[in-house]
Amino acid sequence: MDKPILEMKGITKQFPGVKALDNVDFRVIEGKVMALLGENGAGKSTLMKILTGVYTKTKGEIYFEGESVEFKDTKESQDKKIAIIHQELNLIKELTIAENIFLGREPINSLRKIDKGKLYKESEKLLKKLGVDEKLNTLVKDLSIGKQQMVEIAKALSLDAKVIIMDEPTDALTDKETESLFKVIKELRKEGRSIVYISHRLKEIFEICDYATVLRDGQFIKEERVKNLTEEKIVELMVGRKLTEQFPRIKGKTGEISLEVKNLENEYLNNINFKLNKGEILGVSGLMGAGRTELAKTLYGAIKKDNGDIFLEGEKVDIKSPKEAILKGISYVSEDRKRDGLILGMSVEENMSISALKNFTKSLSKIDTKKEADVSNKYVDDMSIRTPSIKQLVKNLSGGNQQKVSIAKSLMTEPKILILDEPTRGVDVGAKKEIYDLINRFKKEGMSIIMISSEIPEIIGMSDRVLVMHEGRITGEFLGEKVTQEKIMRCAVGIEEVRL
Amino acid sequence: MTLNKETLMKYKSVIGLIVFSAIIAIINPRFLYTSNILNVLRQTSINSIIAAGMTFVILTGGIDLSVGSTLALSGAIAASLIALGMNAFLVIIIAILVGALIGAFNGVVISKGKVQPFIATLAAMTLVRGYTLVYTDGKPISTGYEQNAEIFSKIGAGYFLGIPIPIYIMAAVFIIAYYILKHTRLGRYVYALGGNEDATKLSGINTDKIKIYVYAISGALAALSGLIITSRLSSAQPQAGSGYELDAIAAVVLGGTSLAGGVGSVLGTIIGALIIGILNNALNLMDVSSYYQLLAKGLVILIAVLLDRKENK
Numbered sequence: 038m039d040k041p042i043l044e045m046k047g048i049t050k051q052f053p054g055v056k057a058l059d060n061v062d063f064r065v066i067e068g069k070v071m072a073l074l075g076e077n078g079a080g081k082s083t084l085m086k087i088l089t090g091v092y093t094k095t096k097g098e099i100y101f102e103g104e105s106v107e108f109k110d111t112k113e114s115q116d117k118k119i120a121i122i123h124q125e126l127n128l129i130k131e132l133t134i135a136e137n138i139f140l141g142r143e144p145i146n147s148l149r150k151i152d153k154g155k156l157y158k159e160s161e162k163l164l165k166k167l168g169v170d171e172k173l174n175t176l177v178k179d180l181s182i183g184k185q186q187m188v189e190i191a192k193a194l195s196l197d198a199k200v201i202i203m204d205e206p207t208d209a210l211t212d213k214e215t216e217s218l219f220k221v222i223k224e225l226r227k228e229g230r231s232i233v234y235i236s237h238r239l240k241e242i243f244e245i246c247d248y249a250t251v252l253r254d255g256q257f258i259k260e261e262r263v264k265n266l267t268e269e270k271i272v273e274l275m276v277g278r279k280l281t282e283q284f285p286r287i288k289g290k291t292g293e294i295s296l297e298v299k300n301l302e303n304e305y306l307n308n309i310n311f312k313l314n315k316g317e318i319l320g321v322s323g324l325m326g327a328g329r330t331e332l333a334k335t336l337y338g339a340i341k342k343d344n345g346d347i348f349l350e351g352e353k354v355d356i357k358s359p360k361e362a363i364l365k366g367i368s369y370v371s372e373d374r375k376r377d378g379l380i381l382g383m384s385v386e387e388n389m390s391i392s393a394l395k396n397f398t399k400s401l402s403k404i405d406t407k408k409e410a411d412v413s414n415k416y417v418d419d420m421s422i423r424t425p426s427i428k429q430l431v432k433n434l435s436g437g438n439q440q441k442v443s444i445a446k447s448l449m450t451e452p453k454i455l456i457l458d459e460p461t462r463g464v465d466v467g468a469k470k471e472i473y474d475l476i477n478r479f480k481k482e483g484m485s486i487i488m489i490s491s492e493i494p495e496i497i498g499m500s501d502r503v504l505v506m507h508e509g510r511i512t513g514e515f516l517g518e519k520v521t522q523e524k525i526m527r528c529a530v531g532i533e534e535v536r537l
Numbered sequence: 538m539t540l541n542k543e544t545l546m547k548y549k550s551v552i553g554l555i556v557f558s559a560i561i562a563i564i565n566p567r568f569l570y571t572s573n574i575l576n577v578l579r580q581t582s583i584n585s586i587i588a589a590g591m592t593f594v595i596l597t598g599g600i601d602l603s604v605g606s607t608l609a610l611s612g613a614i615a616a617s618l619i620a621l622g623m624n625a626f627l628v629i630i631i632a633i634l635v636g637a638l639i640g641a642f643n644g645v646v647i648s649k650g651k652v653q654p655f656i657a658t659l660a661a662m663t664l665v666r667g668y669t670l671v672y673t674d675g676k677p678i679s680t681g682y683e684q685n686a687e688i689f690s691k692i693g694a695g696y697f698l699g700i701p702i703p704i705y706i707m708a709a710v711f712i713i714a715y716y717i718l719k720h721t722r723l724g725r726y727v728y729a730l731g732g733n734e735d736a737t738k739l740s741g742i743n744t745d746k747i748k749i750y751v752y753a754i755s756g757a758l759a760a761l762s763g764l765i766i767t768s769r770l771s772s773a774q775p776q777a778g779s780g781y782e783l784d785a786i787a788a789v790v791l792g793g794t795s796l797a798g799g800v801g802s803v804l805g806t807i808i809g810a811l812i813i814g815i816l817n818n819a820l821n822l823m824d825v826s827s828y829y830q831l832l833a834k835g836l837v838i839l840i841a842v843l844l845d846r847k848e849n850k
Binding site for chain 2: 382
């Protein structure tokens with residue numbers, strides 16, 4: 038009765054210099070939700086790109102409904118009713134919901150004019166089924182990420198897809214949106230459609246998936262019914278080793294005040310007051326859009342402040358640009374490595390040194406490449422960044438290693454205050470632990486750390502003190518040892534205010 | 538060195554250039570005469586110097602359409618100052634400064650005014666051409682026959698050790714450009730800016746300043762080309778340099794620099810400029826009419842870029 042609709046057998050993909058997939062098997066069972074798991078760089082995306090015809094495989098066979106198939110592009114896989122919903126949604130923001138759903142397949146009348154009536158009627162049916170309450174002529178750019186996701190699913194349904202691949206669908210969703218996504222997935226399963234579900238969030242796997250396939254380093258590790266698995270077991274399969282305690286909080290005595298913010302205000306922030314000590318990890322929690330990143334960028338000089346004062350070691354400073362912030366000893370590690378954290382087309386070394394290039398300059402403003410390489414190599418060793426060499430382009434590294442490069446870039450400026458914005462986002466479990474260890478090391482060295490994170494367990498597990506933000510204000514302040522998930526949530530949604 | 542695929546890829550433009558030259562040499566042995574080769578290099582110097590500046594701009598993800606007009610205005614100002622009897626060296630400095638200022642102005646409009654480079658430099662191209670016509674009253678300006686004009690004419694028409702001066706200038710420009718892009722902070726920031734502007738800004742780099750620099754470099758080098766042309770003809774033409782921006786962009790793109798920014802090199806650009814120069818020369822040697830020459834040039838650019846795209850896929 039559990040019969041596979043799709044089978045990939047012995048899939049190998051060779052990229053110049055790397056074997057991304059090595060003899061991988063993967064099955065999709067009809068009417069089931071199949072979890073595809075693995076650390077970043079394990080080969081999940083590559084496998085799905087081969088399935089949907091984005092990449093061509095080096096070796097292996099794909100059988101769809103018992104028939105050997107080979108897709109040359111996404112169109113061919115779509116024709117066979119396999120749809121993929123990418124992590125970074127593939128919608129045209131300036132078009133309406135209905136136009137997006139039928140993009141490229143618009144119903145036309147005999148004069149080859151788009152049949153708006155039919156377009157809207159069909160779209161309406163789909164949205165209704167998904168329980169989305171939005172006008173069809175709303176532009177996609179005006180929708181929340183969760184709603185955009187639903188539009189993507191509607192698009193897949195409009196193709197009458199038998200296999201729907203979802204790549205990290207809940208990464209940017211609120212809890213409520215996740216809930217409604219799950220409802221839809223269950224509905225689709227009932228209709229006999231198969232879902233491939235890729236996610237880092239193990240809890241979701243147990244909530245929604247029937248089978249789990251684990252990949253590691255481009256190799257097939259195991260396929261198992263989810264009910265026979267535990268979270269521990271999955272992590273073990275993914276990393277190939279047992280994880281010790283996830284959050285190794287270290288007790289440390291915090292020193293004198295390094296940063297004081299008084300009445301900071303601008304477009305995004307409202308009357309922000311707080312202090313930060315040397316050797317302290319200050320966690321900043323809050324929901325998306327609470328103004329956490331904006332607070333960080335304001336301290337870093339990337340966003341202008343309208344009001345308020347910032348004191349560094351008791352001295353009032355006026356920071357107008359990231360350049361000045363770095364000179365004054367503040368560094369910021371971006372929440373979005375790909376967008377504004379790293380220069381993906383440059384090497385590991387060039388990315389690491391870019392903020393601190395002044396320290397590597399000789400006469401005739403020549404860059405001292407030897408010194409640059411030495412220091413970069415030291416950081417690579419020290420932070421165990423896994424890269425064949427410092428000349429490797431950053432885009433070829435896994436998420437965790439990219440994040441470490443991002444952090445190394447900040448460290449090279451020798452900051453006194455390090456602001457980490459979502460330091461473990463899109464990073465696999467193994468690398469997460471390594472990043473936590475690094476942060477603790479910086480703390481021990483006396484650095485002041487502001488850690489912004491959406492993962493509450495991480496905030497609780499790492500922070501000496503926690504700030505919670507809601508709509509541009511600080512609504513909660515707790516000691517790390519005493520805070521609970523519930524306390525943080527109450528302040529994050531704005532039903533309670535607590536200051537130490 | 539093994540001749541594997543990757544090495545071939547890396548040096549494909551050099552290989553292309555050599556194969557291309559060999560074919561031409563077989564068809565017409567006159568191509569290899571020293572006098573002809575020096576001639577090709579001298580002719581290429583104008584475009585390649587502009588293209589060197591253009592490489593900086595394109596590496597940041599920008600474009601500079603105003604170089605042809607800048608060339609004309611700098612040339613006209615130089616010619617008129619020479620005619621007034623000003624010291625030739627002083628004139629050279631002033632003309633290059635004029636070019637750099639026009640470029641810096643472009644850079645300010647683009648960075649501070651947040652105008653797209655295409656539009657900003659299109660406006661500058663028209664503005665500067667207009668001012669050149671006003672300045673010259675639409676007529677050529679002769680450098681005159683004084684001693685300073687004699688010295689000035691050496692830049693474009695002079696020889697040193699039997700090699701035309703413009704070739705030395707071209708070589709110097711490329712060595713310096715290579716040095717800046719490869720070995721200095723400015724060079725690193727140029728690539729970074731083209732690779733990811735937001736990340737570069739957040740890394741604490743003043744990206745506005747970098748933009749102003751690259752357009753100033755582009756303007757200054759366009760002015761330098763203007764000096765060479767004016768010097769060689771001993772007069773400045775108000776319509777000089779029309780369409781040169783396109784030849785420069787073609788050379789940069791043929792050299793493998795991405796119009797999206799962040800990827801490419803000035804070495805590629807000189808090869809691109811040489812391919813265009815050699816093609817023109819070969820067609821001249823073969824007595825092909827200038828109309829067909831344009832056709833051939835367009836085809837070569839199209840084929841080269843298509844091949845490049847295929848390989849990068």
